[in-house]
Amino acid sequence: YLEDFTKADEIPFDFQRKRLSILVRTKEGNFILITKGAYKNILEVCSYASVEGRILRIEELKGKIEEIYQRYSEQGYKVIALAYKDLRKDNIAYTDEREMIFGGFIVLHDPIKQDxxxxxxxxxxxxxxxxxxxxxxxxxxxxxxxxxxxxxxxxxxxxxxxxxxxxxxxxxxxxxxxxxxxxxxxxxxxxxxxxxxxxxxxxxxxxxxxxxxxxxxxxxxxxxxxxxxxxxxxxxxxxxxxxxxREAIVEGRRAFLNSMKYSRIQTSSNFGNMLSVLGASFLVPFIPLLPYQVLTLNLLADLSFLTLPSDNVDEEKLKKPTSWDLSKLKKFIVFFGPVSSIFDYATFFYAMHILRAGPDTFRSLWFLESLVTQSLVLLFLRTDKTAFLQSRPSKALVLTVLGVLSSGVFLLYSPFGRLLGLYPLGVEQLIFVFIVTLSYVFLVEMVKRLYAARLSN
The missing domain is CATH 3.40.50.1000 (HAD superfamily/HAD-like)
Known part of the structure; x- marks a missing residue:
């Protein structure tokens, strides 16, 4: 019984000896040194072995002991060797770990999970x-x-x-x-x-x-x-x-790839916006967009990205690790940033030379065209594949983009828009925005193929 023994001293385990020793006192007052540890490290301090109550020289039994050790180890069991000897003192030192009696093995089984x-x-x-x-x-x-x-x-x-x-x-x-x-x-x-x-x-x-x-x-x-x-x-x-x-790796890659989407799309969009604003400052004889219109446009465009972290990711993208590549990001900006500017300049030309719009109509038209193209492009640039046909965005992302577009249209046709200097557009202007949007999406898909071909080369 355990209560018949009291721990008197201990030598802790260390990775050089690969052994742990304790000294116990029996209820009769005798002392026993017990050592456990790695098989080879226990065997090297043993001179004897205990077999059915008899103490024999360890040399006579080494072959049998080794056979037992190998048999259990080869089956995947963790085998801990055990040795002991009597002592006539109440403390122990490293030098006491010698001429011990090999007592046997403690066999533990920690099976591998089936999956x-x-x-x-x-x-x-x-x-x-x-x-x-x-x-x-x-x-x-x-x-x-x-x-x-x-x-x-x-x-x-x-x-x-x-x-x-x-x-x-x-x-x-x-x-x-x-x-x-x-x-x-x-x-x-x-x-x-x-x-x-x-x-x-x-x-x-x-x-x-x-x-x-x-x-x-x-x-x-x-x-x-x-x-x-x-x-x-x-x-x-x-x-x-x-x-x-495995789940952590997949989710980590999903989060990283979606953050990469944000970086690529947002930076290219900002680059295109800068080109458009720069050109407008020279081509338009009045302020193209008022400060609070710019802020509202940026706020709505940024709201489109709210559900991007939960967006679907193409399966083949998850099958290999991806690292941050600044050179690829620069190429992406150069390829796609100017694409949006092309349609901004088309809007400038239409508003100034065909529609001959005043400041309020010009700002309302550019506000809507810019919001629609910036928001919708998110659904197309989020994947290298053909959008919707080969790679579908998450429902949450689609609903967010549609919600942003609805909010933009609502502003134009509501009293709140007047506070921002935005006014309703006619059917002709709405058709123009629709044509520009379709053309923009088509060009983005074409440039995506060109960009993929350039990267592969």
Whole structure:
């Protein structure tokens, strides 16, 4: 019974010895040293073994012990070795860990979840390269790799020490499973992967993972991990499985791609607006748009982007990681910014030379044309594919854009518009805006193909 024993002293676990020792006092007043740890590290301090109450020399049983150890390890069990001996003192030192009696194994089973192999295949399909980095013995690690469908290219921490530090970058590229590692070796592997240009996420739950987690780009942990590990993690998953990682990657890419849409469309639109305003200041003999009209136009146009973060993303875009590319953004601005200006200048020509409009009509016409083109283009520039036919926007985004357009038309035909200097347009002007909008959308689709061809070259 446990109450018959009292803990008298302890030597904590460390990653050099890979052992933990405690000294217990029995109710009779005797002292027993009990040590547990990694199989090889326990065996090296044992001179004897206990078999059915008999104490034998360890040399007689090493073959049998090794056979048992390998059998359970190859089945994926975590095997912890146990040793003990009697002592005649009430404290212990490192030097007491010798001439001990091998007592047996503690066999633990932490089975892989049934869907783990499928999830790993899904992660690989997303362009995520996986490595198993563990302190478990190489036989257990090999079993895990086989069950998970990973290449069985395995190397142990002991073998890694034989290579120079500069060889590690080649090793982490070629091997998929790293076993029997100490915390510093785990950290070295993470740093080597980063030197190769990878963005590294490391998932850990124990103190031996802290160094590697801090060296990674993204530190991951689970709810049942040690408190200090969870505090060090960037993301803590409530469920300890890989499906959460896959979902996080997909949602992260979705959010990033939608933010890229915003950056591309908004900057190109702003560039086009600047070109239009610059030209209008020379071509129009009065102020083209009043300050509060510009502010209202910008407010309504920006409202179109409110639901963009929840927009649909093309599936093939989610299957590979995407990085921020400023050169591509510049090309996008140069390609699409002037397109909107072309139709702004067409509006100027129509209003000034055909319609011969006064300031109020000119401003109302340009306000509506600019709002319609800026808002609708969001539905077409959000994808590299043909809009609506090959890639559909989310319902929320479509409704938001339609709501903004309705608000703009409402302003023109309501008393609130008079406060902004906006006035109703006739049927002819509305038909013109409709033709300009269709032409703009058609040209945008054509330029998209040209832009895609230029990028591919």
């Amino acid at each position: 783990s192999k499928k999830t790993i295949q899904e992660l690989m399909a997303l362009g995520v390269d996986l490595r198993i980095v563990t302190g478990d013995n190489i036989l257990v690690a090999k079993k895990f790799a086989k069950d998970l469908g990973l290449p069985e290219k395995i190397i142990s921490g002991e073998e890694l020490r034989k290579y120079p530090a500069e060889a590690l970058t080649a090793i982490v590229r070629d091997f998929y499973v790293f076993a029997e590692l100490d915390p510093m070796q785990k950290e070295d592997i993470v740093l080597a992967l980063r030197r190769l240009g990878h963005v590294v996420g490391y998932m850990g739950d124990g103190a031996n993972d802290l160094l590697a987690m801090r060296a990674s780009d993204v530190a991951l942990s689970v709810e049942n991990a040690m408190d200090v590990v969870k505090e060090s993690a960037d993301i803590v998953f409530s469920n300890p499985d890989l499906a959460g990682i």
